[in-house]
Amino acid sequence: MANTNAQQQSHSELALAESQTTEDIDPKRGGWITFPFITVGVMGLTIASSGWVSNLIVYLIQEFNVKSVDAAQISSIVNGCNSLFPIAGAVVADSLFGCFSVITFSSVVSLLGIILLTLTATLHSLRPSEGETPSRLQLGVLYSALTLASIGLGGTRFTIATMGADQLAKAKDQGVFFNWYFFTLYMASIVSFTAIVYVQDSVGWGLGFGLCIATNAVGLAVFLAGKRYYRLVKPKGSPFISLARVLVATICKWKLVLVSSQTQSNRSSYYYAKTEVSKLPSSAPSSSFRFLNRAALQTEGDIRPDGSIAKPWRLCTVEQVEDFKTLLRLFPLWSSGIFLSTPIGVQISLTILQALTMDRHVGPHFQIPAGSFLVFSLLSTPIAISIADRFLPSTWIKLTGHSPTPLQRIGLGHVLNIMSMAGSALVESRRLHVVRSHHLEDQTVSSVVPMSALWLAVPLAIVGVGEAFHFPGQVSLYYQEFPVPLRSTATAMIALLIAIGFYMSTAVIDFVRKVTGWLPDNINQGRMDYVFWMLVVIGVGNFGYYLVCAMLYKYQNVGSDYENQEVQDEE
CATH class of the missing domain: 1.20.1250.20 (MFS general substrate transporter like domains)
Known part of the structure; x- marks a missing residue:
């Protein structure tokens, strides 16, 4: 299942790249010259992350004397974190720091985590003797290593694909980039699941994790070497914030009496963005999940004299409310x-x-x-x-x-x-x-x-x-x-x-x-x-x-x- 994560981001990342406005594009930067730097970065970081994840159960059983089913449980939790942390990484990149900063910071954190994991394999004091139960210190170092490595993985898995698409202006070029990106990702994962795992099992855990350190360091170094060529897109804010605003605004206005949106006079009670009236069918909030319409209902003090929103967490646009409703309609399918x-x-x-x-x-x-x-x-x-x-x-x-x-x-x-x-x-x-x-x-x-x-x-x-x-x-x-x-x-x-x-x-x-x-x-x-x-x-x-x-x-x-x-x- 983990091997599908990168494949799943293709369409959404492509949409993000295509939605860039012209002022975000610097003609002096970006283009295919950035491709080798990003691709080698993807290759190195993926080999490193897959290298320590793929054989974790065996490592816990053989080196930390963890019982087999318990090792499987720990591995499942780690894999869950590896899928959950990228969401936080994508939100932080979109809303605060941008892709380049998040990728760089996360790659360093990943490197530190793998170094710490390598120390547990090479220093006898950091792992239990055969037949003994690991001490609190040994488990603390192990879990700290896994946490750092997972956080580092989370900050690169989504954002590096987004940044690669940001370098190309044409949708056709972006599609070509994603094809090569997926190919690189799969090949790197296969190398980890075969060569790295073989070294860990047949030669030694220290050397196996050491190879992960080397590939992480090389990937990070090559990625940073391309900085002067990158087109850096400014953060535009996370879409999750607008979803949270709809929920908060609905709660704040829960006691308000809803007005019908069928008449033109009542439609004026709802707040519309300047360009959204022409986009919405009949320019009115839909009747499904009607209670959410309160988030777009205007009250005194919500609007400034210039027509802008004075209290963003108490008033949303009709379009934002309808977007939230769309997610609710998809939720049953998603839950399956x-x-x-x-x-x-x-x-x-x-x-x-x-x-x-x-x-x-x-x-x-x-x-x-x-x-x-x-x-x-x-x-x-x-x-x-x-x-x-x-x-x-x-x-x-x-x-x-x-x-x-x-x-x-x-x-x-x-x-x-x-x-x-x-x-x-x-x-x-x-x-x-x-x-x-x-x-x-x-x-x-x-x-x-x-x-x-x-x-x-x-x-x-x-x-x-x-x-x-x-x-x-x-x-x-x-x-x-x-x-x-x-x-x-x-x-x-x-x-x-x-x-x-x-x-x-x-x-x-x-x-x-x-x-x-x-x-x-x-x-x-x-x-x-x-x-x-x-x-x-x-x-x-x-x-x-x-x-x-x-x-x-x-x-x-x-x-x-x-x-x-x-x-x-x-x-």
């Missing part, structure tokens, strides 16, 4: 993605635990590191995206007569996600059968079960294909349906969804451990297959909820776009 992301978070954590107990050899001399198995999902997603973009539209048109809509793509992702969880359940059932037939129930987790771990690649590949449908489908839906001023929040919605999914996966595992005996410290004595079957049941129920939301939802912008696409396809 929480239980779409949660099973993926559980699967990521538990698959590594399975791999640690299975035969990971490929040939007589090479053994796949347990943390590298997630690369099968990482690879299947971009491959599925390229195939789907090339063949799915034409095939779908032949079968249904029209192009696939975002909601249909999301629905297909739901189905594939359920199939993946069922596949993981079947693989685990087979693994437990082999464990019992060889009487390995009482053996340690490190004992190898005579079953190839490559069976784990099948459900991982399926979930990766599912991500290629449901995450891009959600971004496409939000990008086209969000109000224009808020389109840059589409990616934040996906990141927030992924973050909640990871936290929910932690809660699910914790609940299962407390209520059942399915997840003991030695998974050979448990029933992890029951956990996956439980996720299948949850997935089926969530898919039913999604279908209801999808049938009740009425497109506002997507419909016309896809009708035009059908005409083009027929031509």
Whole structure:
């Protein structure tokens, strides 16, 4: 799931870049000359961040003597933070300091976090001896390192793509940049999940984390070297602030009596921006979520003599209120993605635990590191995206007569996600059968079960294909349906969804451990297959909820776009 985060920001970042006004563009700066500096920066920072994240469970188990399921829980929390912190980074960059300052500061913080993590791997005093429980000091240093590294990752994940698009004035050039940006991101992630993880497992954790330090430092240095060429766009303020203003203004004016917006005289009671009257249908607040119209209702003292707002947190424009309503209409669809992301978070954590107990050899001399198995999902997603973009539209048109809509793509992702969880359940059932037939129930987790771990690649590949449908489908839906001023929040919605999914996966595992005996410290004595079957049941129920939301939802912008696409396809 983490490998989809950058892919999800494409449309929203492109919208942000296209919305720049002419005064923001300095013709003496920017352009393709900045591309090598930003690309190398992306490559270095991504290798560094993925390098310490991808093998974290194994590191906690082997070096800090953390119990296997507890290590999976910690990893889920860290992954949740890695998806949540970028939202804060994007808000800070948009509203206060700008992309360059946030990227620079976050890269330094990331570097400090990885250095501290490397010290835990190289200094014996900062990690427990074999069989001992880590001390408070050792855990404090470890958690401080993870926190710093996560904060650093959060400040670069969204903002560096935005800054890259800021350097190019034409939409076509921005599209080319994003293609190369995604390619760089995926290649860097694959390097981390294979080469870096192999060094950590086969050579040493100190050298593995040291390589992350080196790539982070090189990425930061090259990024800073291009400063004199960058076009720096001034912060324009976060769209989240306008959303908060609508909510606060509604609460402040809760006791006011609403007036009807159907007559021209009553419409004058609402506050409109100078240019928004021509944009809104009938120039009136809509009747849905009518209580929010209070935020745009004018009262004495709200307006200055020159017509501007005197108290921004007590009065909003009608357009801002309608934008907030649009988000509320999309919320049910968005909420269905929480239980779409949660099973993926559980699967990521538990698959590594399975791999640690299975035969990971490929040939007589090479053994796949347990943390590298997630690369099968990482690879299947971009491959599925390229195939789907090339063949799915034409095939779908032949079968249904029209192009696939975002909601249909999301629905297909739901189905594939359920199939993946069922596949993981079947693989685990087979693994437990082999464990019992060889009487390995009482053996340690490190004992190898005579079953190839490559069976784990099948459900991982399926979930990766599912991500290629449901995450891009959600971004496409939000990008086209969000109000224009808020389109840059589409990616934040996906990141927030992924973050909640990871936290929910932690809660699910914790609940299962407390209520059942399915997840003991030695998974050979448990029933992890029951956990996956439980996720299948949850997935089926969530898919039913999604279908209801999808049938009740009425497109506002997507419909016309896809009708035009059908005409083009027929031509």
